[in-house]
Amino acid sequence: MKTDDLRQSQMTMLSAVQGGAVDPTSWIAAEQGLSAFHRLAIYQHGYELRLLQCMQAEFPALARAFGSELFDDFAREYLKARPPTSYTLHDLGADFPLFIREHRPDRDAAVGEREPVFDFMEDLAWLERTWAEVFCGP
Secondary structure, eight states, X not given: OOHHHHHHHHHHHHHHXXXXXXXXXXXXXXXXXXXXXXXXXXXXHHHHHHHHXXXXXXXXXXXXXXXXXXXXXXXXXXXXXXXXXXXXXXXXXXXXXXXXXXXXXXXXXXXXXXXXXXXXXXHHHHHHHHHHHHHHOO
């Protein structure tokens, strides 16, 4: 396989795994009772779970403080809005604290009417991201 063909195949697979509008029937064979769509769905589900695991590993206190359901909801929306583009998963959560600030449920409320729990959530996200940057820094 030529390098350009391999790169194109990799980009097609990445787009498909990330939920892009790709018809897998032309390049994924149906096998063992699973259609091409079902086989692709296995990769899509695994990809999402792995990214959520990475987010939970980077923000463990945040995930524990707010529970996996609320944390995973925020993380899923974050990953949809800002899918990974870096070669390293270290960069995955770089904008998560900012995303929380921009998408907190009370973001349009006046300052005195904001829920303190979301202030704490945002501050904790900034703290944990800072720890990650220091840990991987020089």
